[in-house]
Amino acid sequence: MTKHARTLNERELQRLLDYVAKTKNAKRNRVILLLTHLAGMRIGEVAAVRICDVVSSDGSVRDEINLTAEQTKGKRGRTVLLNERMRAELTRYLQGVTVADPKQALFASQRSDAFTANSLTQVVNGIYKQAGLDGASSHSGRRGFLTNLAEKGVSVRVMMALAGHANMATTQRYIDLRPGVLRNAVELV
Template identity: 80%
Template sequence: MTKQARTISERELQRLLDFVSKTKSQKRNRAIILLTHLAGMRIGEVAALRIADVLASDGTVRKEVTLSAMQTKGNRSRTVLLNQRMQAELAAYLQTVRVRDQKQPLFATQRSAGFTANSLTQVVNGIYKKAGLDGCSSHSGRRGFLTNLAEKGVSVRVMMALAGHQNMSTTQRYIDLRPGVLRNAVELI
């Protein structure tokens, strides 16, 4: 069994975002990282996003993104909900993008092409590594998203729907048991 990606604390996420603010494509990199942490998206789903997926006809960022079966892992369409913070992050990023076509990739490489899932994985893994966050990968945000929801008492059924999982056992494998949560649990007795 392969080792799971490490989840990071809020403090480590802030450290990561501080590091990202010093990178060449800071707004793009920040939006990519936060889509995994705040919306629980898979990196392949992030790579597959198009402008039209997130931008409504009135120019505002959508509250939900509908991913087609081709954009998801399980070949099933799903809806990703964007909280207000993520909508604001995407709006800030989109101000840096020259939109020529609604079908263009949301996140472009330096050559203006869209990322593949593999190339975006390499970018994100490199950011974690350069930020000094060992054991993290492009899957850390998604695992952290579900772990944070679990720590806030969100039911596994709701988390399953938000993650786009078909099986509850899959969702449960994503949840990391952090020491503080265990301590809080025994203090309830």
């Protein structure tokens, strides 16, 4: 059986964000991480997202990101819904970004070009490791996103749509059973 990426609880996510705040490229890295934790994006999707995918013609942050088949896994486009907190995070981040071309990558590497999925995976995995969150990886945010929704009673069908999965069994594999949830379940009897 393969080992799944660790999901973070709220306290651990805050610890991660506190750590990121003290690092180089703190604003960029915070938004990259939050897109996985708050919007359930795959790290490859985060690497592929462009300014024009996030910012509307009037300059405001969109409430959804429409990803093309080339930007996603599985050869089909999908829509990523952004909650109010994520839109506010993106708005703050974009205030410090110089836009030469709306089709430029939302996140630039140190060389000012777009990240590849692999290079962004390495950056994110390094952040988790440096923050002391053993077992966490670039997939932790996406797994945590779905686990948190499940713990709040969101149906698997809705989670499947939000994750962009074609198969419900795939979505169910993402959900982590944390001890507190099991305890709460037996208390319902």
